[in-house]
Amino acid sequence: MNELYTVAEIRQIEQAALAGLPAGTLMQRAGAAAMQMALAMLDNASIASAPRVLVLAGPGNNGGDALDVAARLAQAGIEVTVALYAVAERQPQDARAALGRAQAGAATLLAPGDPGDSAAPSAAGSIYQRHWDLVIDGLFGIGLARPLAGAMRAMVEFINTLPCQVLALDIPSGLDADTGDIVGPGGIAVRAHRTITFIADKPGLHTCHGRDHAGQVSIATLDIDPALLPPAQAFLNGPILFADALRPRPQNSHKGSFGDVAVLGGAHGMQGAPILAARAALHCGAGRVFACFVDEAPGYDPAQPELMCRHAGDFDFSKTTVVAGPGSGGASRANELLARVLDLPVPLVLDADALNLVAADRALQQRLAARTGATILTPHPLEAARLLAVSAGVIQADRLAAARQLAARFQAIVILKGSGSVIARPDGSVAINPSGNPALATAGTGDVLAGVCGALLAQHLPPWQAALSAAWLHGHAADRLVEAGVGPVGLSASELIPAIRTALNALNALCTLGALGALGAQITVNAH
Ligand SMILES: NC(=O)C1=CN([C@@H]2O[C@H](COP(=O)(O)OP(=O)(O)OC[C@H]3O[C@@H](n4cnc5c(N)ncnc54)[C@H](OP(=O)(O)O)[C@@H]3O)[C@@H](O)[C@H]2O)[C@@H](O)CC1
Numbered sequence: 001m002n003e004l005y006t007v008a009e010i011r012q013i014e015q016a017a018l019a020g021l022p023a024g025t026l027m028q029r030a031g032a033a034a035m036q037m038a039l040a041m042l043d044n045a046s047i048a049s050a051p052r053v054l055v056l057a058g059p060g061n062n063g064g065d066a067l068d069v070a071a072r073l074a075q076a077g078i079e080v081t082v083a084l085y086a087v088a089e090r091q092p093q094d095a096r097a098a099l100g101r102a103q104a105g106a107a108t109l110l111a112p113g114d115p116g117d118s119a120a121p122s123a124a125g126s127i128y129q130r131h132w133d134l135v136i137d138g139l140f141g142i143g144l145a146r147p148l149a150g151a152m153r154a155m156v157e158f159i160n161t162l163p164c165q166v167l168a169l170d171i172p173s174g175l176d177a178d179t180g181d182i183v184g185p186g187g188i189a190v191r192a193h194r195t196i197t198f199i200a201d202k203p204g205l206h207t208c209h210g211r212d213h214a215g216q217v218s219i220a221t222l223d224i225d226p227a228l229l230p231p232a233q234a235f236l237n238g239p240i241l242f243a244d245a246l247r248p249r250p251q252n253s254h255k256g257s258f259g260d261v262a263v264l265g266g267a268h269g270m271q272g273a274p275i276l277a278a279r280a281a282l283h284c285g286a287g288r289v290f291a292c293f294v295d296e297a298p299g300y301d302p303a304q305p306e307l308m309c310r311h312a313g314d315f316d317f318s319k320t321t322v323v324a325g326p327g328s329g330g331a332s333r334a335n336e337l338l339a340r341v342l343d344l345p346v347p348l349v350l351d352a353d354a355l356n357l358v359a360a361d362r363a364l365q366q367r368l369a370a371r372t373g374a375t376i377l378t379p380h381p382l383e384a385a386r387l388l389a390v391s392a393g394v395i396q397a398d399r400l401a402a403a404r405q406l407a408a409r410f411q412a413i414v415i416l417k418g419s420g421s422v423i424a425r426p427d428g429s430v431a432i433n434p435s436g437n438p439a440l441a442t443a444g445t446g447d448v449l450a451g452v453c454g455a456l457l458a459q460h461l462p463p464w465q466a467a468l469s470a471a472w473l474h475g476h477a478a479d480r481l482v483e484a485g486v487g488p489v490g491l492s493a494s495e496l497i498p499a500i501r502t503a504l505n506a507l508n509a510l511c512t513l514g515a516l517g518a519l520g521a522q523i524t525v526n527a528h
């Protein structure tokens with residue numbers, strides 16, 4: 001069910017599986033699965049002449065996988081050149097056996113240095129100057145220990161400029177499989193169109209730089225007995241994780257059945273932010289929605305007259321789900337109002353300026369950690385950095401750890417936003433959201449997400465499922481809009497709101513029909 005495993009967990013699974021299998025079995029299964037993927041990519045590329053494949057083989061077992069694929073493709077009659085960065089005597093046993101198979105077949109094996117390397121000019125030249133139809137990256141997998149350097153770095157720089165398809169084996173070389181960061185300092189990573197990852201999926205393929213470098217991810221389980229997989233602490237977000245919490249609306253219902261949402265924000269000059277959050281809450285099913293303004297309140301929202309606009313100082317927040325922060329500013333008035341809602345046992349979403357106020361005020365931090373009502377925090381990386389008193393770079397270097405730390409410290413559900421939003425809860429479990437795209441990188445989409453969270457809490461979804469579904473629907477709506485040509489350039493936060501409503505209704509309908517499989521399915525390749 002969408003499990004993601006760390007490198008340490010994969011190593012344990014691998015060891016347990018290897019114990020019951022003849023040497024080389026897993027590598028050969030990996031090679032067979034990767035060969036199927038390579039052939040499919042060549043088919044899709046509709047290449048006119050005989051295809052030429054360049055295989056990069058590193059010093060360890062990832063290089064062994066690459067050599068196994070190279071031998072198989074050559075056996076199938078494909079023209080294969082291997083750029084070999086391994087010395088047989090130093091290879092692990094399985095990889096050395098794979099080298100033997102590649103050498104025994106028709107693949108051409110070259111040991112290139114830097115472009116123009118005087119030590120191996122012909123090898124380098126014949127790789128850097130030829131046309132390639134597919135590159136298979138088997139430099140490094142989960143064993144990468146330091147940044148790519150020297151000849152391998154030069155090769156990655158070269159293939160990242162090529163127009164052809166790139167298939168990464170297990171992980172794009174240079175990427176940290178646990179975090180999605182590029183292994184540094186000053187590192188580089190392969191940018192692949194597809195990644196075939198072995199045994200199980202990994203968090204780093206789906207967050208931070210992961211989505212840009214891994215492309216479309218497929219899993220080859222290598223026929224490992226599922227009983228060898230430990231209970232996962234991380235998951236790829238999808239309807240299967242939260243659909244149970246979505247319920248069809250009973251006929252015998254009224255607006256009071258679906259809860260009230262009050263958005264607290266909108267200081268002078270920032271009134272649009274709570275309006276966006278409130279409109280999102282309305283379109284995601286809250287029974288009644290109030291937009292409560294820290295400073296002066298508009299009479300009503302002419303484009304959305306269903307919203308009730310109030311002055312926050314006069315509003316009773318004790319019977320509503322509260323979304324605090326959009327455009328609230330950092331003035332003492334906003335601080336006082338925030339302190340008041342933190343003390344109420346109501347469901348609460350904290351976004352934007354509310355998070356900045358908490359970061360700057362120890363008393364608010366204590367109030368937040370002591371809350372009894374459900375709490376969802378929705379920081380972007382800079383807000384998370386302020387809350388943890390580190391830089392945004394530190395947050396991005398390990399987004400899962402940052403989200404977990406925030407969830408534990410504030411005893412709240414956390415959505416750490418950005419490419420591959422990380423949703424964490426205080427017990428340490430996390431989910432990475434695979435939906436969404438750079439069309440969302442525009443002002444106001446975070447306000448919309450906060451409003452969706454508020455609406456789902458008001459409709460009594462437990463906070464974990466509310467956060468998972470809000471993040472998924474938000475991204476899914478953006479994906480559908482981009483497919484329809486509304487973005488990635490120029491999508492506006494307002495346009496996102498009705499698309500989220502459509503996605504939520506479609507999901508509700510599928511849940512009612514028990515047809516969830518139609519959504520968010522991942523390709524699984526099983527090697528035999
Ligand atoms: N075992 C199995 O049954 C299966 C394994 N599988 C495959 O194995 C992969 C893991 O293999 P792995 O552990 O050998 O690690 P891998 O990623 O190849 O690299 C390690 C090598 O690189 C070196 N090195 C590290 N960083 C470096 C750098 N920057 N620059 C230069 N060198 C560097 C490091 O040596 P060091 O110099 O650090 O001593 C070591 O020699 C996994 O991702 C999957 O693809 C699958 O076939 C399934 C079955």
Ligand SMILES: Nc1ncnc2c1ncn2[C@@H]1O[C@H](COP(=O)(O)OP(=O)(O)O)[C@@H](O)[C@H]1O
Binds near residue numbers: 442447
């Ligand atoms: N490149 C991206 N890929 C996926 N989602 C993105 C990307 N950029 C932004 N988002 C999403 O858009 C939203 C932006 O929120 P935020 O930064 O708070 O914006 P604002 O404060 O302007 O409303 C978040 O949900 C974030 O995850």
Ligand SMILES: [K+]
Binds near residue numbers: 172
């Ligand atoms: K690789």
